[in-house]
Amino acid sequence: MAEHARVEIRCSGSGGQGILLAAAIIAEAxxxxxxxxxxxxxxxxxxxxxxxxxxxxxxxxxxxYPEVQTPDVSLVLSxxxxxxxxxxxxxxxxxxxxxxxxxxxxxDDRVVRCGLPFTAVAADELGKKVVTNIxxxxxxxxxxxxxxxxxxxxxxxxxxxxxxxxxxxxAFGLGLRLGQEAEPVTSSAPQTA
Amino acid sequence: xxxxxxxxTPAAGRKPVLLQGNEAVAEGAIAAGARFFAGYPIxxxxxxxxxxxxxxxxxxxxxxxxxxxxxxxxxxxxxxxxGQKAFTATSGPGFSLxxxxxxxxxxxxxxxxxVDVMRGGPSTGLPTEPAQGDVMQAxxxxxxxxxxxALVPSSVEECYTLTIEAFNLSEQYRTPxxxxxxxxxxxxxxxxxxxxxxxxxxxxRGMPDCDPAEYDTVTSTLDNILPRPPLGSxxxxxxxxxxxxxxxxxxxxxxxxxxxxxxxYLREKIYHHRDAIVRVEEVEMxxxxxxIFAYGSVARSAMAVVREARAQGVRVGLVxxxxxWPFPTAAVERMAEQVRTVIVPEMNIKQMSWxxxxxxxxxAKVVDYGRxxxxxxxxxxxxxxxxxxxxxHKWEER
Numbered sequence: 001m002a003e004h005a006r007v008e009i010r011c012s013g014s015g016g017q018g019i020l021l022a023a024a025i026i027a028e029a030x031x032x033x034x035x036x037x038x039x040x041x042x043x044x045x046x047x048x049x050x051x052x053x054x055x056x057x058x059x060x061x062x063x064x065y066p067e068v069q070t071p072d073v074s075l076v077l078s079x080x081x082x083x084x085x086x087x088x089x090x091x092x093x094x095x096x097x098x099x100x101x102x103x104x105x106x107x108d109d110r111v112v113r114c115g116l117p118f119t120a121v122a123a124d125e126l127g128k129k130v131v132t133n134i135x136x137x138x139x140x141x142x143x144x145x146x147x148x149x150x151x152x153x154x155x156x157x158x159x160x161x162x163x164x165x166x167x168x169x170x171a172f173g174l175g176l177r178l179g180q181e182a183e184p185v186t187s188s189a190p191q192t193a
Numbered sequence: 194x195x196x197x198x199x200x201x202t203p204a205a206g207r208k209p210v211l212l213q214g215n216e217a218v219a220e221g222a223i224a225a226g227a228r229f230f231a232g233y234p235i236x237x238x239x240x241x242x243x244x245x246x247x248x249x250x251x252x253x254x255x256x257x258x259x260x261x262x263x264x265x266x267x268x269x270x271x272x273x274x275x276g277q278k279a280f281t282a283t284s285g286p287g288f289s290l291x292x293x294x295x296x297x298x299x300x301x302x303x304x305x306x307x308v309d310v311m312r313g314g315p316s317t318g319l320p321t322e323p324a325q326g327d328v329m330q331a332x333x334x335x336x337x338x339x340x341x342x343a344l345v346p347s348s349v350e351e352c353y354t355l356t357i358e359a360f361n362l363s364e365q366y367r368t369p370x371x372x373x374x375x376x377x378x379x380x381x382x383x384x385x386x387x388x389x390x391x392x393x394x395x396x397x398r399g400m401p402d403c404d405p406a407e408y409d410t411v412t413s414t415l416d417n418i419l420p421r422p423p424l425g426s427x428x429x430x431x432x433x434x435x436x437x438x439x440x441x442x443x444x445x446x447x448x449x450x451x452x453x454x455x456x457x458y459l460r461e462k463i464y465h466h467r468d469a470i471v472r473v474e475e476v477e478m479x480x481x482x483x484x485i486f487a488y489g490s491v492a493r494s495a496m497a498v499v500r501e502a503r504a505q506g507v508r509v510g511l512v513x514x515x516x517x518w519p520f521p522t523a524a525v526e527r528m529a530e531q532v533r534t535v536i537v538p539e540m541n542i543k544q545m546s547w548x549x550x551x552x553x554x555x556x557a558k559v560v561d562y563g564r565x566x567x568x569x570x571x572x573x574x575x576x577x578x579x580x581x582x583x584x585x586h587k588w589e590e591r
Binding site: 027 | 209210211236320321322377380381382383384490493494496497500569571572
Protein backbone atom coordinates (compact mmCIF):
# COMPACT_ATOMS: atom_id res chain seq x y z
CA MET A 1 0.00 0.00 0.00
CA ALA A 2 1.46 3.34 -0.99
CA GLU A 3 1.59 5.72 1.93
CA HIS A 4 4.09 8.27 3.03
CA ALA A 5 7.71 7.13 3.11
CA ARG A 6 7.84 4.69 5.95
CA VAL A 7 10.45 2.51 7.61
CA GLU A 8 9.40 -0.76 9.18
CA ILE A 9 11.43 -2.39 11.93
CA ARG A 10 10.76 -5.80 13.47
CA CYS A 11 12.44 -6.97 16.67
CA SER A 12 11.98 -10.65 17.45
CA GLY A 13 13.24 -13.20 19.90
CA SER A 14 11.87 -15.24 22.74
CA GLY A 15 9.83 -13.93 25.65
CA GLY A 16 12.07 -12.41 28.33
CA GLN A 17 14.80 -11.15 26.01
CA GLY A 18 13.53 -7.59 26.17
CA ILE A 19 12.32 -7.45 22.58
CA LEU A 20 9.33 -5.35 23.48
CA LEU A 21 11.36 -2.81 25.40
CA ALA A 22 13.80 -2.54 22.52
CA ALA A 23 10.96 -1.70 20.13
CA ALA A 24 9.38 0.73 22.61
CA ILE A 25 12.73 2.54 22.92
CA ILE A 26 13.07 2.89 19.15
CA ALA A 27 9.51 4.26 19.08
CA GLU A 28 10.29 6.64 21.92
CA ALA A 29 13.31 7.96 20.05
CA UNK A 30 11.25 8.51 16.90
CA UNK A 31 8.48 10.25 18.85
CA UNK A 32 10.99 12.58 20.48
CA UNK A 33 12.18 13.56 16.99
CA UNK A 34 8.62 14.47 16.05
CA UNK A 35 8.16 11.59 13.63
CA UNK A 36 4.92 9.71 13.21
CA UNK A 37 5.43 6.38 14.91
CA UNK A 38 3.42 3.28 15.77
CA UNK A 39 4.69 0.35 17.81
CA UNK A 40 2.83 -2.95 18.03
CA UNK A 41 3.62 -6.31 19.54
CA UNK A 42 2.69 -9.94 19.24
CA UNK A 43 3.33 -12.61 21.79
CA UNK A 44 1.73 -15.74 23.14
CA UNK A 45 0.14 -16.29 26.55
CA UNK A 46 3.45 -17.48 28.04
CA UNK A 47 5.65 -15.07 30.03
CA UNK A 48 8.94 -16.70 29.02
CA UNK A 49 10.00 -18.50 25.88
CA UNK A 50 8.00 -18.78 22.66
CA UNK A 51 8.74 -16.64 19.63
CA UNK A 52 7.63 -13.05 20.16
CA UNK A 53 7.95 -9.93 18.08
CA UNK A 54 7.55 -6.23 18.52
CA UNK A 55 7.39 -3.85 15.59
CA UNK A 56 7.90 -0.18 14.89
CA UNK A 57 6.78 1.90 11.94
CA UNK A 58 8.36 5.32 11.53
CA UNK A 59 6.89 7.65 8.94
CA UNK A 60 6.91 11.26 7.81
CA UNK A 61 3.10 11.13 7.53
CA UNK A 62 0.13 9.56 9.30
CA UNK A 63 0.33 5.80 9.73
CA UNK A 64 -2.89 3.98 8.89
CA TYR A 65 -2.32 0.21 8.86
CA PRO A 66 -0.28 -0.22 12.06
CA GLU A 67 1.38 -3.58 11.46
CA VAL A 68 4.63 -4.50 9.77
CA GLN A 69 4.41 -6.82 6.78
CA THR A 70 7.86 -6.61 5.15
CA PRO A 71 10.36 -5.09 7.56
CA ASP A 72 13.17 -2.93 6.20
CA VAL A 73 15.16 -3.87 9.28
CA SER A 74 14.91 -7.07 11.31
CA LEU A 75 16.55 -7.66 14.67
CA VAL A 76 16.56 -11.36 15.56
CA LEU A 77 17.62 -12.75 18.93
CA SER A 78 16.57 -16.40 18.74
CA UNK A 79 16.60 -19.28 16.29
CA UNK A 80 12.83 -19.79 16.61
CA UNK A 81 12.21 -16.09 15.89
CA UNK A 82 14.57 -16.28 12.89
CA UNK A 83 12.53 -19.06 11.36
CA UNK A 84 9.18 -17.55 12.24
CA UNK A 85 9.72 -13.85 11.52
CA UNK A 86 12.91 -13.09 9.58
CA UNK A 87 11.71 -14.52 6.26
CA UNK A 88 9.44 -11.50 5.66
CA UNK A 89 12.36 -9.07 5.66
CA UNK A 90 12.33 -6.93 2.53
CA UNK A 91 14.74 -8.17 -0.16
CA UNK A 92 17.85 -6.02 0.20
CA UNK A 93 16.77 -5.12 3.73
CA UNK A 94 18.91 -5.48 6.83
CA UNK A 95 19.00 -8.48 9.14
CA UNK A 96 20.80 -7.93 12.43
CA UNK A 97 21.02 -11.06 14.56
CA UNK A 98 22.69 -12.59 17.58
CA UNK A 99 25.48 -14.65 16.05
CA UNK A 100 25.80 -16.77 19.20
CA UNK A 101 22.15 -17.84 19.16
CA UNK A 102 21.06 -17.76 15.56
CA UNK A 103 22.39 -19.88 12.73
CA UNK A 104 21.29 -18.60 9.34
CA UNK A 105 19.87 -21.01 6.80
CA UNK A 106 22.37 -21.81 4.05
CA UNK A 107 21.76 -19.57 1.05
CA ASP A 108 19.85 -16.91 2.97
CA ASP A 109 21.34 -14.08 0.93
CA ARG A 110 18.23 -12.05 0.06
CA VAL A 111 19.11 -9.55 2.73
CA VAL A 112 22.13 -7.75 4.15
CA ARG A 113 23.24 -9.77 7.17
CA CYS A 114 24.97 -8.58 10.26
CA GLY A 115 25.60 -11.17 12.97
CA LEU A 116 27.00 -9.94 16.30
CA PRO A 117 27.39 -11.70 19.67
CA PHE A 118 24.96 -9.55 21.72
CA THR A 119 24.18 -12.08 24.42
CA ALA A 120 27.82 -13.11 24.84
CA VAL A 121 28.93 -9.48 25.13
CA ALA A 122 26.22 -8.73 27.68
CA ALA A 123 27.10 -11.83 29.71
CA ASP A 124 30.90 -11.73 29.43
CA GLU A 125 31.72 -8.02 29.40
CA LEU A 126 28.90 -6.74 31.61
CA GLY A 127 28.01 -9.87 33.55
CA LYS A 128 24.34 -9.06 32.87
CA LYS A 129 22.54 -11.01 30.19
CA VAL A 130 19.51 -8.87 30.96
CA VAL A 131 20.94 -5.96 28.95
CA THR A 132 21.31 -8.02 25.77
CA ASN A 133 18.52 -5.99 24.22
CA ILE A 134 20.30 -2.70 24.93
CA UNK A 135 23.56 -4.01 23.46
CA UNK A 136 21.58 -5.04 20.38
CA UNK A 137 19.92 -1.61 20.20
CA UNK A 138 23.31 0.10 20.19
CA UNK A 139 24.47 -2.08 17.32
CA UNK A 140 21.19 -1.67 15.45
CA UNK A 141 21.39 2.12 15.76
CA UNK A 142 24.92 2.07 14.31
CA UNK A 143 24.33 -0.41 11.51
CA UNK A 144 20.84 0.60 10.35
CA UNK A 145 21.07 4.39 10.52
CA UNK A 146 17.28 4.55 10.89
CA UNK A 147 17.55 7.17 13.61
CA UNK A 148 20.35 9.35 14.94
CA UNK A 149 22.37 7.34 17.47
CA UNK A 150 22.02 10.11 20.06
CA UNK A 151 18.22 9.98 19.86
CA UNK A 152 18.25 6.24 20.53
CA UNK A 153 20.72 6.63 23.39
CA UNK A 154 18.53 9.33 24.99
CA UNK A 155 15.48 7.10 24.65
CA UNK A 156 17.34 4.22 26.35
CA UNK A 157 18.31 6.42 29.26
CA UNK A 158 14.84 7.90 29.62
CA UNK A 159 13.37 4.41 29.93
CA UNK A 160 15.62 2.91 32.59
CA UNK A 161 15.51 3.50 36.35
CA UNK A 162 18.28 5.75 37.70
CA UNK A 163 20.18 2.94 39.44
CA UNK A 164 20.53 1.00 36.17
CA UNK A 165 21.48 4.03 34.12
CA UNK A 166 25.20 3.39 34.09
CA UNK A 167 24.81 -0.28 33.21
CA UNK A 168 22.51 0.53 30.30
CA UNK A 169 24.69 3.37 29.07
CA UNK A 170 27.63 0.98 29.07
CA ALA A 171 25.61 -1.73 27.31
CA PHE A 172 24.46 0.72 24.63
CA GLY A 173 28.02 1.92 24.13
CA LEU A 174 29.35 -1.62 23.72
CA GLY A 175 26.63 -2.37 21.20
CA LEU A 176 27.34 0.84 19.35
CA ARG A 177 31.02 -0.08 18.99
CA LEU A 178 30.13 -3.60 17.86
CA GLY A 179 27.90 -2.08 15.21
CA GLN A 180 30.43 0.50 14.08
CA GLU A 181 33.08 -2.19 13.64
CA ALA A 182 30.74 -4.70 12.01
CA GLU A 183 30.99 -5.56 8.35
CA PRO A 184 27.53 -6.48 7.12
CA VAL A 185 27.53 -9.17 4.44
CA THR A 186 25.73 -8.44 1.22
CA SER A 187 27.12 -11.18 -1.03
CA SER A 188 26.11 -14.80 -0.88
CA ALA A 189 29.49 -15.69 0.64
CA PRO A 190 29.18 -17.77 3.80
CA GLN A 191 28.75 -15.63 6.86
CA THR A 192 31.28 -15.88 9.63
CA ALA A 193 30.66 -14.18 12.91
CA UNK B 194 -29.21 18.88 26.66
CA UNK B 195 -26.07 19.32 24.64
CA UNK B 196 -23.65 16.46 24.45
CA UNK B 197 -20.16 17.29 25.60
CA UNK B 198 -17.71 16.35 22.90
CA UNK B 199 -14.00 16.87 22.95
CA UNK B 200 -12.57 17.45 19.53
CA UNK B 201 -9.37 15.59 18.92
CA THR B 202 -7.62 18.67 17.61
CA PRO B 203 -4.68 19.12 19.93
CA ALA B 204 -3.74 22.41 21.44
CA ALA B 205 -0.99 24.09 19.48
CA GLY B 206 2.52 23.87 20.84
CA ARG B 207 2.00 20.69 22.84
CA LYS B 208 4.67 18.05 22.36
CA PRO B 209 4.00 14.54 21.09
CA VAL B 210 4.37 11.77 23.66
CA LEU B 211 4.69 8.04 23.08
CA LEU B 212 1.69 6.46 24.76
CA GLN B 213 0.18 3.00 24.80
CA GLY B 214 -3.56 2.66 24.14
CA ASN B 215 -4.20 1.23 27.60
CA GLU B 216 -2.13 3.98 29.23
CA ALA B 217 -4.16 6.54 27.29
CA VAL B 218 -7.39 5.05 28.66
CA ALA B 219 -6.06 5.35 32.21
CA GLU B 220 -4.89 8.94 31.69
CA GLY B 221 -8.12 9.86 29.89
CA ALA B 222 -10.14 8.55 32.83
CA ILE B 223 -8.14 10.65 35.27
CA ALA B 224 -8.57 13.71 33.04
CA ALA B 225 -12.32 12.99 33.00
CA GLY B 226 -12.38 13.14 36.78
CA ALA B 227 -12.58 9.41 37.51
CA ARG B 228 -11.27 8.81 41.00
CA PHE B 229 -12.33 5.21 41.60
CA PHE B 230 -11.23 2.08 39.80
CA ALA B 231 -12.02 -1.47 40.85
CA GLY B 232 -10.80 -4.24 38.62
CA TYR B 233 -9.26 -7.63 38.15
CA PRO B 234 -6.29 -7.70 35.78
CA ILE B 235 -6.72 -9.62 32.54
CA UNK B 236 -4.75 -9.56 29.29
CA UNK B 237 -4.93 -7.43 27.17
CA UNK B 238 -6.39 -4.82 29.53
CA UNK B 239 -3.94 -5.25 32.43
CA UNK B 240 -1.91 -2.10 31.79
CA UNK B 241 -4.99 0.02 32.55
CA UNK B 242 -5.11 -1.39 36.10
CA UNK B 243 -1.32 -1.28 36.36
CA UNK B 244 -1.11 2.42 35.48
CA UNK B 245 -4.06 3.32 37.71
CA UNK B 246 -2.65 1.47 40.72
CA UNK B 247 0.11 4.08 40.61
CA UNK B 248 -1.71 7.12 39.20
CA UNK B 249 -4.99 7.12 41.12
CA UNK B 250 -3.38 7.43 44.57
CA UNK B 251 -1.32 10.31 43.16
CA UNK B 252 -4.50 12.28 42.40
CA UNK B 253 -6.32 11.33 45.61
CA UNK B 254 -8.31 8.53 44.01
CA UNK B 255 -8.91 4.93 44.98
CA UNK B 256 -7.60 1.84 43.24
CA UNK B 257 -8.85 -1.55 44.36
CA UNK B 258 -7.91 -4.90 42.92
CA UNK B 259 -10.99 -7.00 43.60
CA UNK B 260 -11.33 -10.78 43.87
CA UNK B 261 -12.99 -11.05 40.47
CA UNK B 262 -14.81 -9.12 37.79
CA UNK B 263 -18.27 -9.46 39.33
CA UNK B 264 -17.04 -7.84 42.52
CA UNK B 265 -15.20 -5.23 40.46
CA UNK B 266 -18.24 -3.85 38.70
CA UNK B 267 -20.27 -4.14 41.90
CA UNK B 268 -17.70 -1.95 43.65
CA UNK B 269 -17.81 0.48 40.72
CA UNK B 270 -21.61 0.77 41.03
CA UNK B 271 -21.25 1.37 44.77
CA UNK B 272 -18.62 4.06 44.30
CA UNK B 273 -20.72 5.79 41.67
CA UNK B 274 -23.77 5.73 43.95
CA UNK B 275 -21.59 7.36 46.59
CA GLY B 276 -20.82 10.17 44.15
CA GLN B 277 -17.54 9.19 42.51
CA LYS B 278 -16.90 8.86 38.82
CA ALA B 279 -16.00 5.20 38.73
CA PHE B 280 -14.96 2.61 36.19
CA THR B 281 -13.44 -0.77 35.50
CA ALA B 282 -11.49 -2.37 32.67
CA THR B 283 -11.46 -5.95 31.51
CA SER B 284 -11.44 -8.28 28.53
CA GLY B 285 -13.72 -11.02 27.10
CA PRO B 286 -14.09 -13.48 30.02
CA GLY B 287 -14.28 -10.65 32.54
CA PHE B 288 -16.73 -8.71 30.37
CA SER B 289 -18.99 -11.78 30.37
CA LEU B 290 -18.90 -11.89 34.17
CA UNK B 291 -19.81 -8.21 34.38
CA UNK B 292 -22.97 -8.42 32.29
CA UNK B 293 -25.39 -8.91 35.20
CA UNK B 294 -24.17 -5.80 36.99
CA UNK B 295 -24.10 -3.78 33.76
CA UNK B 296 -27.83 -4.53 33.67
CA UNK B 297 -28.17 -3.43 37.28
CA UNK B 298 -26.37 -0.15 36.50
CA UNK B 299 -28.65 0.34 33.49
CA UNK B 300 -31.79 -0.35 35.54
CA UNK B 301 -30.73 1.69 38.55
CA UNK B 302 -29.35 4.43 36.25
CA UNK B 303 -25.88 4.43 37.74
CA UNK B 304 -23.29 6.34 35.70
CA UNK B 305 -20.16 4.24 35.15
CA UNK B 306 -17.71 3.25 32.45
CA UNK B 307 -16.71 -0.28 31.49
CA VAL B 308 -13.66 -0.69 29.26
CA ASP B 309 -13.57 -3.95 27.31
CA VAL B 310 -10.27 -4.54 25.53
CA MET B 311 -11.46 -7.16 23.07
CA ARG B 312 -9.45 -10.34 22.55
CA GLY B 313 -10.15 -13.57 20.67
CA GLY B 314 -12.88 -15.74 22.19
CA PRO B 315 -15.15 -17.30 23.29
CA SER B 316 -13.87 -18.36 26.71
CA THR B 317 -10.11 -18.04 27.25
CA GLY B 318 -9.74 -17.95 23.47
CA LEU B 319 -6.76 -15.99 22.21
CA PRO B 320 -5.73 -13.96 25.27
CA THR B 321 -3.05 -11.89 23.53
CA GLU B 322 -4.67 -11.39 20.13
CA PRO B 323 -7.17 -8.76 19.00
CA ALA B 324 -10.78 -9.41 17.98
CA GLN B 325 -14.05 -7.53 17.59
CA GLY B 326 -16.24 -10.38 18.75
CA ASP B 327 -17.82 -8.49 21.67
CA VAL B 328 -19.64 -5.81 19.70
CA MET B 329 -23.01 -7.53 20.00
CA GLN B 330 -22.28 -8.53 23.59
CA ALA B 331 -21.79 -4.84 24.33
CA UNK B 332 -25.27 -4.21 22.92
CA UNK B 333 -27.16 -7.21 24.23
CA UNK B 334 -24.89 -8.86 26.80
CA UNK B 335 -27.09 -8.12 29.75
CA UNK B 336 -30.59 -9.51 29.69
CA UNK B 337 -33.83 -7.70 29.18
CA UNK B 338 -34.87 -4.73 27.08
CA UNK B 339 -32.35 -1.98 27.51
CA UNK B 340 -30.22 0.45 25.59
CA UNK B 341 -26.56 1.16 25.86
CA UNK B 342 -23.85 3.52 24.67
CA ALA B 343 -20.66 1.98 23.28
CA LEU B 344 -17.69 3.85 21.80
CA VAL B 345 -14.93 2.30 19.72
CA PRO B 346 -11.48 3.93 19.47
CA SER B 347 -9.21 3.33 16.51
CA SER B 348 -6.10 5.09 17.77
CA VAL B 349 -4.20 5.76 20.96
CA GLU B 350 -5.37 9.36 20.84
CA GLU B 351 -8.98 8.20 20.72
CA CYS B 352 -8.32 5.87 23.67
CA TYR B 353 -7.75 9.11 25.56
CA THR B 354 -10.47 11.33 24.11
CA LEU B 355 -13.18 8.66 23.94
CA THR B 356 -12.57 7.58 27.54
CA ILE B 357 -13.30 11.17 28.51
CA GLU B 358 -16.36 11.15 26.29
CA ALA B 359 -17.50 7.86 27.82
CA PHE B 360 -17.50 9.46 31.27
CA ASN B 361 -19.28 12.54 29.96
CA LEU B 362 -22.00 10.47 28.33
CA SER B 363 -22.41 8.23 31.37
CA GLU B 364 -22.91 11.27 33.59
CA GLN B 365 -25.24 13.04 31.19
CA TYR B 366 -27.46 10.03 30.52
CA ARG B 367 -26.98 8.28 33.87
CA THR B 368 -26.09 5.02 32.25
CA PRO B 369 -23.18 2.62 31.87
CA UNK B 370 -21.03 3.44 28.84
CA UNK B 371 -18.83 0.79 27.27
CA UNK B 372 -15.50 1.58 25.63
CA UNK B 373 -14.72 -1.18 23.13
CA UNK B 374 -10.97 -1.19 22.63
CA UNK B 375 -9.11 -4.24 21.35
CA UNK B 376 -5.80 -6.01 21.98
CA UNK B 377 -4.14 -4.24 19.08
CA UNK B 378 -5.21 -0.69 19.97
CA UNK B 379 -4.75 -1.37 23.70
CA UNK B 380 -1.17 -2.58 23.36
CA UNK B 381 -0.17 -0.26 20.54
CA UNK B 382 2.07 2.72 21.22
CA UNK B 383 1.72 5.87 19.14
CA UNK B 384 3.22 9.32 19.19
CA UNK B 385 0.26 11.47 20.18
CA UNK B 386 -0.35 15.07 21.05
CA UNK B 387 -2.88 15.10 23.85
CA UNK B 388 -5.40 17.91 24.21
CA UNK B 389 -4.62 20.63 26.73
CA UNK B 390 -6.25 19.44 29.99
CA UNK B 391 -7.46 22.98 30.64
CA UNK B 392 -9.33 22.96 27.34
CA UNK B 393 -11.19 19.71 27.98
CA UNK B 394 -14.91 19.81 28.53
CA UNK B 395 -15.88 17.60 31.42
CA UNK B 396 -19.46 16.75 32.41
CA UNK B 397 -19.81 17.01 36.16
CA ARG B 398 -22.51 15.16 38.01
CA GLY B 399 -24.06 18.03 39.94
CA MET B 400 -27.13 17.79 42.16
CA PRO B 401 -30.83 17.86 41.28
CA ASP B 402 -32.01 21.48 41.29
CA CYS B 403 -35.05 20.79 43.42
CA ASP B 404 -35.83 20.79 47.12
CA PRO B 405 -34.54 17.53 48.65
CA ALA B 406 -37.91 17.10 50.33
CA GLU B 407 -39.58 17.09 46.93
CA TYR B 408 -37.06 14.86 45.21
CA ASP B 409 -39.20 11.75 45.23
CA THR B 410 -42.08 13.60 43.65
CA VAL B 411 -40.20 15.00 40.67
CA THR B 412 -39.27 12.96 37.66
CA SER B 413 -36.57 13.10 35.02
CA THR B 414 -37.86 13.86 31.57
CA LEU B 415 -36.12 12.92 28.35
CA ASP B 416 -34.82 16.46 28.05
CA ASN B 417 -34.03 16.92 31.71
CA ILE B 418 -32.34 13.88 33.15
CA LEU B 419 -31.90 14.65 36.84
CA PRO B 420 -28.43 13.86 38.18
CA ARG B 421 -28.23 11.08 40.71
CA PRO B 422 -27.61 12.55 44.16
CA PRO B 423 -24.96 10.67 46.12
CA LEU B 424 -25.92 8.39 48.98
CA GLY B 425 -25.66 10.32 52.24
CA SER B 426 -26.85 13.61 50.74
CA UNK B 427 -30.09 15.28 51.90
CA UNK B 428 -31.82 13.63 48.95
CA UNK B 429 -33.51 10.33 49.72
CA UNK B 430 -32.69 7.76 47.09
CA UNK B 431 -33.80 4.20 46.62
CA UNK B 432 -31.64 1.92 44.53
CA UNK B 433 -33.10 -1.29 43.20
CA UNK B 434 -32.80 -3.71 40.31
CA UNK B 435 -36.52 -4.29 40.41
CA UNK B 436 -38.85 -2.30 38.22
CA UNK B 437 -39.55 0.85 40.19
CA UNK B 438 -41.78 3.86 40.25
CA UNK B 439 -39.87 6.55 38.38
CA UNK B 440 -40.85 9.22 40.88
CA UNK B 441 -40.20 7.63 44.23
CA UNK B 442 -37.67 5.06 43.06
CA UNK B 443 -39.40 2.43 45.15
CA UNK B 444 -40.04 -1.03 43.69
CA UNK B 445 -43.37 -1.41 41.91
CA UNK B 446 -43.82 -4.67 40.08
CA UNK B 447 -47.60 -4.83 40.23
CA UNK B 448 -48.41 -1.93 37.92
CA UNK B 449 -47.92 -2.71 34.21
CA UNK B 450 -48.22 0.97 33.38
CA UNK B 451 -45.36 1.88 35.71
CA UNK B 452 -43.23 -0.95 34.27
CA UNK B 453 -43.95 0.26 30.74
CA UNK B 454 -43.18 3.83 31.74
CA UNK B 455 -39.79 2.83 33.13
CA UNK B 456 -38.95 0.39 30.32
CA UNK B 457 -39.75 2.94 27.61
CA TYR B 458 -37.93 5.67 29.48
CA LEU B 459 -34.73 3.63 29.89
CA ARG B 460 -34.66 3.06 26.16
CA GLU B 461 -35.73 6.52 25.03
CA LYS B 462 -33.34 8.19 27.45
CA ILE B 463 -30.62 7.10 25.00
CA TYR B 464 -32.47 6.93 21.67
CA HIS B 465 -34.18 10.31 22.05
CA HIS B 466 -30.66 11.80 22.16
CA ARG B 467 -29.24 9.61 19.44
CA ASP B 468 -28.32 12.53 17.16
CA ALA B 469 -26.36 14.18 19.96
CA ILE B 470 -24.65 10.97 21.04
CA VAL B 471 -23.74 9.32 17.76
CA ARG B 472 -20.45 10.27 16.12
CA VAL B 473 -19.27 8.98 12.77
CA GLU B 474 -16.17 9.91 10.82
CA GLU B 475 -16.60 10.04 7.05
CA VAL B 476 -13.46 10.08 4.90
CA GLU B 477 -13.43 10.69 1.13
CA MET B 478 -17.17 10.12 0.88
CA UNK B 479 -17.49 12.94 -1.69
CA UNK B 480 -18.49 11.16 -4.88
CA UNK B 481 -17.68 7.76 -3.41
CA UNK B 482 -19.20 4.85 -5.35
CA UNK B 483 -18.16 2.26 -2.81
CA UNK B 484 -17.95 2.72 0.94
CA ILE B 485 -16.06 0.75 3.54
CA PHE B 486 -17.84 0.59 6.89
CA ALA B 487 -15.14 -0.19 9.44
CA TYR B 488 -14.52 0.52 13.09
CA GLY B 489 -11.75 0.18 15.67
CA SER B 490 -8.41 -1.21 14.53
CA VAL B 491 -9.85 -2.49 11.23
CA ALA B 492 -10.75 1.10 10.28
CA ARG B 493 -7.01 1.78 10.02
CA SER B 494 -6.62 -0.86 7.32
CA ALA B 495 -9.71 0.54 5.60
CA MET B 496 -8.20 4.03 5.76
CA ALA B 497 -5.05 2.77 4.00
CA VAL B 498 -7.25 1.31 1.25
CA VAL B 499 -9.18 4.57 0.81
CA ARG B 500 -5.94 6.54 0.46
CA GLU B 501 -4.53 4.06 -2.06
CA ALA B 502 -7.76 3.85 -4.04
CA ARG B 503 -8.14 7.62 -4.24
CA ALA B 504 -4.50 7.91 -5.34
CA GLN B 505 -5.47 5.63 -8.23
CA GLY B 506 -8.55 7.72 -9.02
CA VAL B 507 -10.94 5.11 -7.64
CA ARG B 508 -13.90 6.52 -5.70
CA VAL B 509 -13.85 4.68 -2.39
CA GLY B 510 -14.84 6.27 0.91
CA LEU B 511 -14.79 5.30 4.57
CA VAL B 512 -17.62 5.47 7.06
CA UNK B 513 -16.16 4.92 10.51
CA UNK B 514 -18.53 4.71 13.46
CA UNK B 515 -16.96 6.16 16.59
CA UNK B 516 -20.19 5.44 18.42
CA UNK B 517 -21.12 1.84 17.73
CA TRP B 518 -24.22 1.88 19.98
CA PRO B 519 -26.66 3.46 19.48
CA PHE B 520 -26.08 2.29 15.91
CA PRO B 521 -25.41 5.18 13.49
CA THR B 522 -28.51 4.39 11.44
CA ALA B 523 -28.82 7.85 9.85
CA ALA B 524 -25.24 7.82 8.56
CA VAL B 525 -25.68 4.34 7.11
CA GLU B 526 -28.96 5.32 5.45
CA ARG B 527 -27.25 8.31 3.87
CA MET B 528 -24.39 6.11 2.71
CA ALA B 529 -26.84 3.58 1.22
CA GLU B 530 -28.46 6.33 -0.86
CA GLN B 531 -25.08 7.26 -2.32
CA VAL B 532 -22.95 4.18 -2.94
CA ARG B 533 -23.67 0.97 -4.80
CA THR B 534 -21.67 -1.26 -2.46
CA VAL B 535 -20.83 -1.21 1.23
CA ILE B 536 -17.91 -3.37 2.34
CA VAL B 537 -17.95 -4.38 6.02
CA PRO B 538 -14.64 -5.88 7.18
CA GLU B 539 -14.61 -6.86 10.85
CA MET B 540 -12.74 -9.17 13.20
CA ASN B 541 -15.80 -11.31 13.85
CA ILE B 542 -18.29 -13.00 11.55
CA LYS B 543 -20.99 -10.62 10.29
CA GLN B 544 -21.85 -9.07 13.67
CA MET B 545 -22.13 -5.45 12.54
CA SER B 546 -22.67 -6.38 8.91
CA TRP B 547 -26.20 -7.61 9.80
CA UNK B 548 -26.85 -4.27 11.44
CA UNK B 549 -25.55 -2.44 8.36
CA UNK B 550 -27.77 -4.57 6.11
CA UNK B 551 -30.80 -3.74 8.23
CA UNK B 552 -30.13 0.00 7.84
CA UNK B 553 -29.16 -0.22 4.15
CA UNK B 554 -32.56 -1.83 3.43
CA UNK B 555 -31.46 -3.31 0.12
CA UNK B 556 -30.48 0.07 -1.37
CA ALA B 557 -26.86 -1.03 -1.81
CA LYS B 558 -25.01 -4.32 -1.93
CA VAL B 559 -23.46 -5.26 1.40
CA VAL B 560 -20.26 -7.34 1.27
CA ASP B 561 -19.16 -8.77 4.59
CA TYR B 562 -15.67 -10.00 5.38
CA GLY B 563 -14.67 -11.54 8.66
CA ARG B 564 -11.53 -12.79 10.33
CA UNK B 565 -11.46 -14.62 13.65
CA UNK B 566 -7.83 -15.79 13.79
CA UNK B 567 -6.59 -12.99 16.01
CA UNK B 568 -4.96 -11.19 13.10
CA UNK B 569 -5.82 -7.70 11.90
CA UNK B 570 -7.47 -7.63 8.48
CA UNK B 571 -4.88 -6.21 6.08
CA UNK B 572 -5.35 -3.43 3.51
CA UNK B 573 -4.58 -5.97 0.78
CA UNK B 574 -7.48 -8.16 1.86
CA UNK B 575 -9.89 -5.23 1.78
CA UNK B 576 -8.51 -4.09 -1.57
CA UNK B 577 -9.34 -7.47 -3.06
CA UNK B 578 -12.96 -6.84 -2.02
CA UNK B 579 -12.92 -3.36 -3.55
CA UNK B 580 -11.55 -4.39 -6.96
CA UNK B 581 -14.55 -6.40 -8.22
CA UNK B 582 -16.76 -3.37 -7.49
CA UNK B 583 -14.81 -1.37 -10.11
CA UNK B 584 -14.65 -3.99 -12.87
CA UNK B 585 -14.26 -1.22 -15.46
CA HIS B 586 -11.15 0.17 -13.78
CA LYS B 587 -7.94 -0.77 -15.57
CA TRP B 588 -6.08 -2.04 -12.51
CA GLU B 589 -3.26 -3.66 -14.49
CA GLU B 590 -2.27 -0.49 -16.31
CA ARG B 591 -1.43 1.25 -13.06
